[in-house]
Each structure stands twice: as structure tokens, then as C-alpha cells.
Amino acid sequence: MKPVLTALLLFAAGCADGDSAGLRLDDPWARPSPPAATTAAIYLTIGNETEVAETLVGVITEACRVTELHASSMDDGVMNMQQMEAGIEIPASTTVVLQPGGMHIMCIDKMTDFAPNELLHLELEFVDGGGTRHTESITAVVEDR
Amino acid sequence: MTATRRYLFAVGAGLALAAVAWFVVLPRFQPHAFTGTVIQSQTPAPGVELLTSTGERASLSDFEDQVLVLYFGYTFCPDECPTTLSGLKRAVDKLGGGAGDVQVIMVSVDPERDSPEVLGEYLGYFDPSFIGMTGTPEEIAAVAAAYGVFHQAEEGTVDTGYLVSHTARLMVIDRDGYLKLIMPADATPDQIAADLDYLL
Numbered sequence: 168m169k170p171v172l173t174a175l176l177l178f179a180a181g182c183a184d185g186d187s188a189g190l191r192l193d194d195p196w197a198r199p200s201p202p203a204a205t206t207a208a209i210y211l212t213i214g215n216e217t218e219v220a221e222t223l224v225g226v227i228t229e230a231c232r233v234t235e236l237h238a239s240s241m242d243d244g245v246m247n248m249q250q251m252e253a254g255i256e257i258p259a260s261t262t263v264v265l266q267p268g269g270m271h272i273m274c275i276d277k278m279t280d281f282a283p284n285e286l287l288h289l290e291l292e293f294v295d296g297g298g299t300r301h302t303e304s305i306t307a308v309v310e311d312r
Numbered sequence: 313m314t315a316t317r318r319y320l321f322a323v324g325a326g327l328a329l330a331a332v333a334w335f336v337v338l339p340r341f342q343p344h345a346f347t348g349t350v351i352q353s354q355t356p357a358p359g360v361e362l363l364t365s366t367g368e369r370a371s372l373s374d375f376e377d378q379v380l381v382l383y384f385g386y387t388f389c390p391d392e393c394p395t396t397l398s399g400l401k402r403a404v405d406k407l408g409g410g411a412g413d414v415q416v417i418m419v420s421v422d423p424e425r426d427s428p429e430v431l432g433e434y435l436g437y438f439d440p441s442f443i444g445m446t447g448t449p450e451e452i453a454a455v456a457a458a459y460g461v462f463h464q465a466e467e468g469t470v471d472t473g474y475l476v477s478h479t480a481r482l483m484v485i486d487r488d489g490y491l492k493l494i495m496p497a498d499a500t501p502d503q504i505a506a507d508l509d510y511l512l
Contacts, residue, residue: 201387201435201436202437203434204388207390244479244496245478246479247477248389250472268392273391274390311398
């Protein structure tokens with residue numbers, strides 16, 4: 168009986184942790200970008216500690232005229248980039264990393280310099296598994312990596 | 313010093329010498345292990361003439377006695393191209409005095425957007441020594457074909473217009489003008505620098 172009770176308590180604790188922590192938005196950054204470049208990419212790590220899937224559906228920032236969610240992929244040495252029209256899904260209890268050569272927020276028509284150490288304020292729009300829309304604010308740092 | 317101590321000292325010194333030989337001397341005699349794929353070219357690399365970001369027409373065969381790193385990319389590319397160029401800048405910086413004998417060239421796969429001026433400003437941001445090359449769509453198609461580079465405009469959105477899928481490799485041409493190495497564009501700066509250093 169005791170092990171069962173312990174397991175139940177651990178399960179309950181696990182749920183409570185996930186519910187309270189929610190989404191983790193870590194390490195947002197962008198590479199410094201030449202003034203001659205009209206585009207840039209913004210990266211971050213999204214941890215979904217909830218019990219339902221979350222989908223990043225859009226990003227609003229004054230740093231870009233418009234943003235799109237894209238995924239770069241290498242196919243036989245050829246680099247392709249596709250828009251993720253349905254957004255970027257972060258399944259329950261999963262971490263998704265937006266990183267160079269992979270998924271990223273594409274900034275189209277930079278409205279700021281993307282100079283080293285600049286801070287970019289972003290509003291990330293998510294839709295959770297229940298269809299509820301919510302917005303999370305983050306600040307990305309421009310730095311070379 | 314007793315006989316035992318002398319014996320222990322001799323053993324210790326022997327072990328130290330063996331360690332130096334194993335970890336320091338031997339690796340210097342190992343052949344360089346290239347990260348890139350080595351090409352045994354029978355003929356010099358194709359010297360297609362294009363318009364450079366410095367405003368003149370030049371052929372790839374005009375860069376005598378320099379190691380060329382050729383990359384095909386475009387300035388509207390938000391992710392892979394700046395990542396590759398940033399890595400190339402780090403790699404070149406690691407070469408120290410040898411950096412002056414390396415010339416990084418980005419050939420635009422998007423001549424419609426990439427004028428020589430745009431390319432010059434774009435590449436100069438990564439390193440003042442980097443240069444760009446562009447031309448008519450026909451000239452770009454010719455140079456891409458000569459180096460086995462795929463490039464194709466893909467329909468984008470109303471905001472991106474179009475994006476360009478392209479081969480993401482670094483082609484290294486040695487001092488004698490022969491295509492010597494093909495490296496994945498995502499090789500680390502250390503790997504790129506080690507291969508270039510060996511060719512210098």
C-alpha cells in the first residue's frame with residue numbers, strides 16, 4: 168500500500184509543479200545583423216511544463232515590421248526555409264529549442280539596428296490546448312554566439 | 313640517494329618522458345585529419361567572372377596565392393547565412409597572421425536583391441576583408457553549375473516575397489587555384505580554422 172501512496176503523492180506533486188510553472192521562456196537572443204540586411208532571426212528555448220500542448224502562433228515586436236515563424240532544414244546539403252503557418256507546437260512536458268539552423272522567429276524589415284547588446288522586447292502569442300490565447304512578454308539580447 | 317630512490321627516480325623520469333612523447337610529440341607527426349571532404353581536382357577551379365562588391369569585375373582565378381573560401385548565400389537570408397558568416401569570421405580570426413592569406417567570398421544566389429553595394433556593406437560587417445560577388449541571373453547560374461551548387465527561389469509570403477533554397481557548403485580553393493576541400497557550412501570555427509591553417 169505504502170509504495171502506491173508514495174507514487175500517488177509524487178504524481179500529485181509533479182502535476183502541481185507543472186501547473187504552477189507553466190511556460191518557461193529561456194535565453195532569448197538574436198545575432199547582430201548588418202545594416203544592409205533587412206532580415207534577422209530571433210531564437211529562444213520554450214519549455215512547456217503544463218499538461219497541455221501550447222502553440223506559439225505569432226510574435227509582435229517593434230524591432231521588426233513583421234515577423235514570421237520559420238524552420239530552416241538541411242536536405243542533402245541544401246538549406247531550405249519553410250514558414251510554419253500552423254505555428255510552433257510545444258507538446259506537454261516538452262522543451263523546444265529555436266536555434267540557428269532550425270526553428271526561429273524571422274524578423275522581416277528590421278526597425279532597429281540589431282547592434283550588439285541591444286535589447287529587443289517581444290510579445291509571444293500562444294494558444295493552449297484548450298484554445299485559449301495568451302501573450303507572454305520577453306526581452307531578447309542581441310549578441311554574437 | 314639510495315639505490316631504491318635512484319631506481320624510483322629513473323622510473324618516474326622515464327614515465328614523464330613517455331607521457332611527453334605520447335601527448336606532445338607524436339600528435340605533431342600525425343597527418344592532419346580534415347573536417348572537409350578532400351577533392352583531388354585534376355584541373356583548376358572554374359574561374360567564372362563576376363561583379364565584386366568592390367565594384368570591379370573579377371574572376372575567381374584572379375586571387376592568386378590566396379586560399380579562397382567560397383560560399384553561396386544571400387543577404388535576405390535571416391538564419392543560416394549570418395550564422396555561417398559569423399562562424400567564418402571566428403575561423404579566420406583564429407588563423408592569426410595567416411588570415412591575410414585567406415579570402416572569403418560569398419557569391420549571391422539572389423542577384424535580384426543583392427547589388428554590389430548591398431553585398432559590400434553586408435559582408436564588410438562580418439569582416440572588412442570578406443567580399444561578395446554577384447552578376448546577372450545567367451552568370452550566377454553558370455558559376456553555381458560550375459561548382460555543383462543548387463539554388464532555387466521558393467515562393468514566400470506577401471512579406472518575404474521569395475526565399476532562396478541553396479547549397480550550404482564552403483568550397484576551399486588552394487593557393488594553386490585547385491578546389492581542394494568541401495566543408496559543411498555548419499562546421500565549427502575551430503574545424504574550419506584547422507583545415508585552412510593546414511592549407512596555408
